[in-house]
Amino acid sequence: MTHSIASPLAAAVADHPGFLSPTGVEIAFVLVGLATLGAAVITVTTRQLVHAALWLVVALGGLAVEYLLLTAEFIAWVQVLIYVGSIVVLLLFGLMLTRAPIGRSPDADSGNRWVALGVALAAAAALVWIVVDAFRTTWIDLEGPAQGSTAVTGAFLFRNWVLPFEALSVLLLAALVGAIVLSRKHDTDAAVRSAPDTAARRDQGRSKGEGPGKEGQS
Amino acid sequence: MHLAYPAVLAALLFCTGLYGVLARRNAILVLMSVELMLNAVNLNLVAFDVWLRDTLHSGQALTLFTIAIAAAEIGIGLAIVLAVYRNRGSSDIDRLRDTAETDEADAEIDAADAADAASVSADAQPHRRAEPAGKSTNAGTTTNAEATS
Numbered sequence: 039m040t041h042s043i044a045s046p047l048a049a050a051v052a053d054h055p056g057f058l059s060p061t062g063v064e065i066a067f068v069l070v071g072l073a074t075l076g077a078a079v080i081t082v083t084t085r086q087l088v089h090a091a092l093w094l095v096v097a098l099g100g101l102a103v104e105y106l107l108l109t110a111e112f113i114a115w116v117q118v119l120i121y122v123g124s125i126v127v128l129l130l131f132g133l134m135l136t137r138a139p140i141g142r143s144p145d146a147d148s149g150n151r152w153v154a155l156g157v158a159l160a161a162a163a164a165l166v167w168i169v170v171d172a173f174r175t176t177w178i179d180l181e182g183p184a185q186g187s188t189a190v191t192g193a194f195l196f197r198n199w200v201l202p203f204e205a206l207s208v209l210l211l212a213a214l215v216g217a218i219v220l221s222r223k224h225d226t227d228a229a230v231r232s233a234p235d236t237a238a239r240r241d242q243g244r245s246k247g248e249g250p251g252k253e254g255q256s
Numbered sequence: 257m258h259l260a261y262p263a264v265l266a267a268l269l270f271c272t273g274l275y276g277v278l279a280r281r282n283a284i285l286v287l288m289s290v291e292l293m294l295n296a297v298n299l300n301l302v303a304f305d306v307w308l309r310d311t312l313h314s315g316q317a318l319t320l321f322t323i324a325i326a327a328a329e330i331g332i333g334l335a336i337v338l339a340v341y342r343n344r345g346s347s348d349i350d351r352l353r354d355t356a357e358t359d360e361a362d363a364e365i366d367a368a369d370a371a372d373a374a375s376v377s378a379d380a381q382p383h384r385r386a387e388p389a390g391k392s393t394n395a396g397t398t399t400n401a402e403a404t405s
Contacts, residue, residue: 064257071265078269078292082276087285094288097269101295108262110302113319117298120323125291125330132284132334136341147279148350154278162271169263176259178307185306186316194313195320202317206324213328220335 063180067107074100085146087138091129098122108178110186262303269296283337283347287330294326 060068077096084090098121105114184190195203269292276289298319305315341347 061257064261067257067261071261075265075268075272078272081292082272082280082285082289087282090285090288094291097292098295101269101299104262104265104299105302108257108302108306110306110316110319113298113302113316113323116320116323120327121291121295125327128330128334129284129288132287132337135338136282136284136347138282138284145281145348146285148281151279154275157278158271158275161274162268165267165271166264169267170260173259173263176307178257178259178262178303179309180257180306185309185313186302190313191316191320195317198312199317202321206321210324210328213331217331217335220332220339 063107067104070100070103070107074104085142085144086140087133087143087146088130088140091126091133094129095122095126098126105186108186109180109184111184112186112188112191114186259303259307262299266296266300266303269293269299281348281350283340283349284334286349287333287337290333291326291330294322298322 074097077093077100081090081093081097084093098117102114102117102122105111105117273289273292273294273296276292277286280286280289301315301319301322303315305313305319308315337347340352344352346352
């Protein structure tokens, strides 16, 4: 498949310079990519939980810039709106509601950290090797009209992808209802909620001791 | 632009997220790492869509769908994490070992089944034997059962 796709691009490939004389877009892409990757690495390694969420903002914003450099404007702004605007705020609220410690927490990483590092490095080596080997002679042609402008996106989204789009709205509605049902407080929780800390919370819940059918959910 | 740049960046971001998912202890940090992995896939989709000049723009449409599904996933995931935190007082993944399968737990399950096969709490109890007197088993599973019913 790669061969059949690459063959009409052979003419475009022939007059591209290669790695040693990068264009301005490539330089910008690599610099923003390095910043994005650094922010992502700090996100998964920092011991301060709130800082992890803030570095995630940097990583996701850097990815939005990468989308802009790839001429996908609409996706870049959707990325900024949804990821940076709502998902990170949701994560910060989650950190606050679970009383994440402010400052360094010594147990942010679990015990299998070195195994995880080995798995991640092995996966990175294999993926980078395969990807570089496979796409060594392919270039993206960024000339011409932007392929991801709002007009183009609206056209293909509402001309070819209407049914998945509508199905996705149903999925979002289901997720909304599910999140409300999951996080709703109950009558038994109303008495528990006034307890000052979780130990008292546990004791009250145990003293009530009701609830058949706990088996299937545990 | 050379196609290897976005592809390599996506691969490295994915592996960064993979490390985070495997190494982090807090459930919310695991969710952040999952977001990184999803974003790496999105970058791949956009790059290959621009490379192939697809007339249907499948890559960009799938990227938009992935972003929406990621939003739904993070909402449901945080609701679950908050419910777990409310019941257990902790959102650390490696402390939620109620359903962990260990050899000694299996042995005790067999003993408990022989004693009382019909009892509902009989095989929930051996899992908690590391903790004193099964604390919070009732509180946790009771409200959990009600919250999800």
